[in-house]
Amino acid sequence: MxxxxxxxxxxxxxxxxxxxxxxxxxxxxxxxxxxxxxxxxxxxxxxxxxxxxxxxxxxxxxxxxxxxxxxxxxxxxxxxxxxxxxxxxxxxxxxxxxxRAVLHPEPLGLLHEPVGIDMHAQIEAREVLDAMASLPPWQRDALLSVDDPLSLVAYAKRRRMNPSTAASRLRIAREALALKLRRWRR
CATH class of the missing domain: 1.10.1740 (Rna Polymerase Sigma Factor; Chain: A)
Incomplete structure (x- = not known):
């Protein structure tokens, strides 16, 4: 049964x-x-x-x-x-x-603000700006295109160049900036 x-x-x-x-x-x-x-x-x-x-x-x-x-x-x-x-x-x-919810009357007050100015970060930022200033204008322009809200293809069309050429110029400019920074920091 x-x-x-x-x-x-x-x-x-x-x-x-x-x-x-x-x-x-x-x-x-x-x-x-x-x-x-x-x-x-x-x-x-x-x-x-x-x-x-x-x-x-x-x-x-x-x-x-x-x-x-x-x-x-x-x-x-x-x-x-x-x-x-x-x-x-x-x-x-x-x-x-x-x-995971944390209720707080001032949630932004939970963020820790850095005390004072970070001098090391300011020195590094100045080094990068100086290195960019020493690059040829076409390399500076390619590096600044990264911060442009338009895509790399739109950047290339605005300058009447092939998008592959724009990408290649950006790669070369990044390598040149990295090389300059490595040399200056030695």
Missing amino acids: KPRRKGAGRPPAARHPRKRPSIEEILAERGIVLATLAGIPRRDRRDVEAEVLLNAWNAVRRGLYRPDPRDKPRDALRKWLHGIAWRLASHYVHSAWSR
Whole structure:
């Protein structure tokens, strides 16, 4: 004899007739929803509660609410709403957003501003500017095209040259700048 599986005496939920509780009946059971959402931070509880009620109402409208006729109507509705709230609370708790969100009245105040001026960075910036100034104009122009909001192809068209030529000039200019900086830093 085969062992019976749990719930084998009940017919599947899809065989139960559809019920259409009104939105007022669903809203009257907000207490069970709020009790289920007790572990969610207060600041987000109202949003998750609204999502639970909205999902429940949409499921009723689609005909997905099919309670067991043997249950009392109110008990069946409460169990069903508890299940929806439980699933949505689980989704909320395990979402990456809720694990990583940091609420702060001044979020930009969390950024650490460097104290004073970084003299080393200023010296390096001056070295790069001096090295660029010593390059021929066509190489400087090619290096500055990288900062242009237009693409390299648009840069080439503006100067009536082949895009491959523009890319080659940019590569040569980068190599020349790197060579100059290496020599100056020795």
